[in-house]
Amino acid sequence: MTRITNGMMTSTLMRNLYTNMNKMNKTDNQMSSQTNISRPSDDPAGLAQVLRITTSQAEIKKYSDNVENATTWLGMSDTALGQAGDLLHRVKELAVQGANGTNTSEERNSDADEVEQILNQMVEIGNSNYEGKYIFGGFRTDAPPFKIDAASNDVTYNGDAGAISAEVGKGVTMKYNILGTDAFGDKTNGMMATLKNLAADLRSGNSTGIEASLGTVDTDLNNLLTYRSQLGAKTNRMEFMQQRLEDNGNSLESLQSSIQDVDIAKLSVEMTTQQNVYKAALSVGAKIIQPSLMDFLR
Amino acid sequence: MVSTFFGLNTAASALAAQQAALNTTGHNIANANTEGYSRQEATTVAAMPYTMPSMNKAVGPGQLGSGVKIDQIRQIRDSFLDTQFRKESTTSGYYEAKQYSMDKVETVFNEPSTSGLNTALSTFWQGIQDLANNPAESVNREVVAQQGAALAETINHLGTQMQDMRDEFNDEIVVKTSEVNDIAKQIASLNVQIKSVESDPTNHANDWRDQRNLLVDKLSKLLKITVQERPEGDIEVSVGGHTLVDGADCDKIVAQKRYTGDYPYYNDVNWEDGSAVNLGSAREESGYLKGLMDNREPASSEDFLNQLDALAKNIYTGMNLIQQTGYGENKAAKPTSPYDQFFVVDESKTSSPHFSMKISMNDNLVQHLGEIAAAATPDAGTTSSNLNDGNNALQMAKLIQNGFISNGDSNQGEMKLYKNNALVGTVKAYYDETTKGIKVEATIGGTAVSGALTDFDGSSGKLLFNDGGTPATDYEVKIEGGTSFAGYYEKMMSNLGVKSQQTTKMVDNQSLLVDNIDNMRKSVMGVSLDEEMTNMIRFQQAYSAAARVVTAMDEMLDTIINRLGLVGR
Numbered sequence: 113m114t115r116i117t118n119g120m121m122t123s124t125l126m127r128n129l130y131t132n133m134n135k136m137n138k139t140d141n142q143m144s145s146q147t148n149i150s151r152p153s154d155d156p157a158g159l160a161q162v163l164r165i166t167t168s169q170a171e172i173k174k175y176s177d178n179v180e181n182a183t184t185w186l187g188m189s190d191t192a193l194g195q196a197g198d199l200l201h202r203v204k205e206l207a208v209q210g211a212n213g214t215n216t217s218e219e220r221n222s223d224a225d226e227v228e229q230i231l232n233q234m235v236e237i238g239n240s241n242y243e244g245k246y247i248f249g250g251f252r253t254d255a256p257p258f259k260i261d262a263a264s265n266d267v268t269y270n271g272d273a274g275a276i277s278a279e280v281g282k283g284v285t286m287k288y289n290i291l292g293t294d295a296f297g298d299k300t301n302g303m304m305a306t307l308k309n310l311a312a313d314l315r316s317g318n319s320t321g322i323e324a325s326l327g328t329v330d331t332d333l334n335n336l337l338t339y340r341s342q343l344g345a346k347t348n349r350m351e352f353m354q355q356r357l358e359d360n361g362n363s364l365e366s367l368q369s370s371i372q373d374v375d376i377a378k379l380s381v382e383m384t385t386q387q388n389v390y391k392a393a394l395s396v397g398a399k400i401i402q403p404s405l406m407d408f409l410r
Numbered sequence: 411m412v413s414t415f416f417g418l419n420t421a422a423s424a425l426a427a428q429q430a431a432l433n434t435t436g437h438n439i440a441n442a443n444t445e446g447y448s449r450q451e452a453t454t455v456a457a458m459p460y461t462m463p464s465m466n467k468a469v470g471p472g473q474l475g476s477g478v479k480i481d482q483i484r485q486i487r488d489s490f491l492d493t494q495f496r497k498e499s500t501t502s503g504y505y506e507a508k509q510y511s512m513d514k515v516e517t518v519f520n521e522p523s524t525s526g527l528n529t530a531l532s533t534f535w536q537g538i539q540d541l542a543n544n545p546a547e548s549v550n551r552e553v554v555a556q557q558g559a560a561l562a563e564t565i566n567h568l569g570t571q572m573q574d575m576r577d578e579f580n581d582e583i584v585v586k587t588s589e590v591n592d593i594a595k596q597i598a599s600l601n602v603q604i605k606s607v608e609s610d611p612t613n614h615a616n617d618w619r620d621q622r623n624l625l626v627d628k629l630s631k632l633l634k635i636t637v638q639e640r641p642e643g644d645i646e647v648s649v650g651g652h653t654l655v656d657g658a659d660c661d662k663i664v665a666q667k668r669y670t671g672d673y674p675y676y677n678d679v680n681w682e683d684g685s686a687v688n689l690g691s692a693r694e695e696s697g698y699l700k701g702l703m704d705n706r707e708p709a710s711s712e713d714f715l716n717q718l719d720a721l722a723k724n725i726y727t728g729m730n731l732i733q734q735t736g737y738g739e740n741k742a743a744k745p746t747s748p749y750d751q752f753f754v755v756d757e758s759k760t761s762s763p764h765f766s767m768k769i770s771m772n773d774n775l776v777q778h779l780g781e782i783a784a785a786a787t788p789d790a791g792t793t794s795s796n797l798n799d800g801n802n803a804l805q806m807a808k809l810i811q812n813g814f815i816s817n818g819d820s821n822q823g824e825m826k827l828y829k830n831n832a833l834v835g836t837v838k839a840y841y842d843e844t845t846k847g848i849k850v851e852a853t854i855g856g857t858a859v860s861g862a863l864t865d866f867d868g869s870s871g872k873l874l875f876n877d878g879g880t881p882a883t884d885y886e887v888k889i890e891g892g893t894s895f896a897g898y899y900e901k902m903m904s905n906l907g908v909k910s911q912q913t914t915k916m917v918d919n920q921s922l923l924v925d926n927i928d929n930m931r932k933s934v935m936g937v938s939l940d941e942e943m944t945n946m947i948r949f950q951q952a953y954s955a956a957a958r959v960v961t962a963m964d965e966m967l968d969t970i971i972n973r974l975g976l977v978g979r
Contacts, residue, residue, distance in 0.1 A: 115941075116933065117932050118442070118939050120933060149522060151910075152906045152907030153516060154907070156906075156907025157904065159904060160900045166529070167532050167896045170535070171811075174539045178539065181543060245546070251787065251795060252794065252797070254795065272790075272793070275801075278542070279542070279807060279808075404943070409947070
């Protein structure tokens, strides 16, 4: 039989009370901070996950912003090319009309004027900008990429061949700009050249030239269509990307919640239980440590 | 026949003995709550019976009991339990010290939170993404510069706090050293007392011994000690094979300032003769003092300051490398000094050898935002502007996100070299402490190659390594296979959590063990008031009974003295 002293009983009681109080303290902390993990030692593996999730969420948000930005840019490019396409259709009509050998010189001149007008409009479209940045100039977004010489109708391209890219997903970079030279051409290639030559041919009555321009206008229209379909495909990809990012973000949020968020109902029950245990320990302890033989000796 | 007053003597001895026993009980009760007190007991033994056989023996049946005498007043204590207690106390002391350190480190890093390093890294990356998307916007450059500064400052702050914490432990080492000396001195003087008291073999220096035992208990928490008791009553206490207390003499331990090395203001714990105190080998959990020393200079798996340094070095190396592959706003050439560094090492910030406290945002870039190399193509003046080229900034973003930190040596960054989509070699980049600069070492096909990182024309957005040979060959650089900055930090924090948890568990376990043994000790040496009450009754009854015997004897003697031989008067 072990000999038990008063000292032993009080120290055992105190230790058990401390254990209970420790548990209550921890639960209290979780309740008031509404998080499961306040320091790494609470749940080391969970903490690593929480850190990673926080980083990933910031990444997703940024990618999402990038996608939106790219999508807007793509949209603007598409609108511009669409307008250019409409204009080209009108040019085709003019070319067909001009190919008709029965035109008078006044009629041909007025057609040439219209073609020149359209050329100027094309230059304006080529100089479209988004938030102050010119979208068809490659990296040269600070200055209008196209300049037309009023006398010669020569269109010069002052942009460069820069590819503007953005990161739209982890490790996924996408180039989202279209070079002005590719879509619109300049004084020697593409639709700018076509229009300049057509205007000149109409004025001079060069019917072979005008007939040839019918073909080149078609080529230019196809070129536009090619770029528009590229834009369309990229826009689709961006939409898909956006959806994926959103889904990812949602699942990360619920994962984080499952790790970090407290289950209030569970905690409340735990807290009540712990409080009851503590009270019981206190009351029983008080009853045990008080009486001694002295109370009963006369 | 015995003498007339023989009986009175017997009763008188009973009175004396019971009184002594009662006094002892009183002493026990008085000291019921004294720390380290072991209960005392007056052991009684029957006095020498009358009488030994001899020539002149009195006639009559012999061996008449002659009463009681106090044999000794001894303390009831189990020295084996004491030894066990001290052993577990030493381990407990060690882990308590470690727990302080772990708690503080967790508080310093403060994860998970929105103000920690994880968030600073993430915010920095976001700023760089914005720069990549819109490098012409000066606000974006401003933001990147400010967030770079914020990142560097966060790292500085963490490093400084960790170092401060270690300096505090150093101060505590000095304090504890003098505490050890105090205790040793007190033990020595108690040794003298006990030895002189116990020179009379009937004496037990009970209370002195209790005091000395208490001191030895305290000492055992601080250091791992071995205690040897001598038959004369004094003890020898040794630490790591060297004697601390030897009877009346005690040696001193000194907190010796280093004056040299990385931490010249740290104190080493030495004996007075200059030799180091053997506090225990690397993995031994030997006492609070050792715990403090391990907190101050931890093993590498627990050295979070060093790990922070490694992270800082890699951020420095990586960002600077990419800054050097790009072009500033409207710049036709790559950045030259002082713009060729994104982060700098500012030695004036601290005298500590730790990199974390020295990393700084390059102030020249803050003052000249255009020099931040966001573009991957040069500005060819009027025919081309690289204003809106953010492809080098994209490389910076990739650096931060991908696995740059080498899995082999976390102080180095490592990138892979590819040719025609086949892995051909690696490039190691690291901060060299001796040259105070970045070293780049490439290995292609097993041979070392010198060269430099360049960048392609931006449309492919690829980072290249040019070996500068004849003819010069370009290899594609991919940042992969290692650990990303955030990944490295996550591992660090996770490790911290695990170590902290372990330490807490050890502290709890040890305190349970210590309490257990202490309870066993108390069971043997503790005062039980109920028991003392019972004893008190016992002795009191015996005392009353002995007093009655005296009365009885007295009445008998009264008959002899006053009424014997009075016939006829």
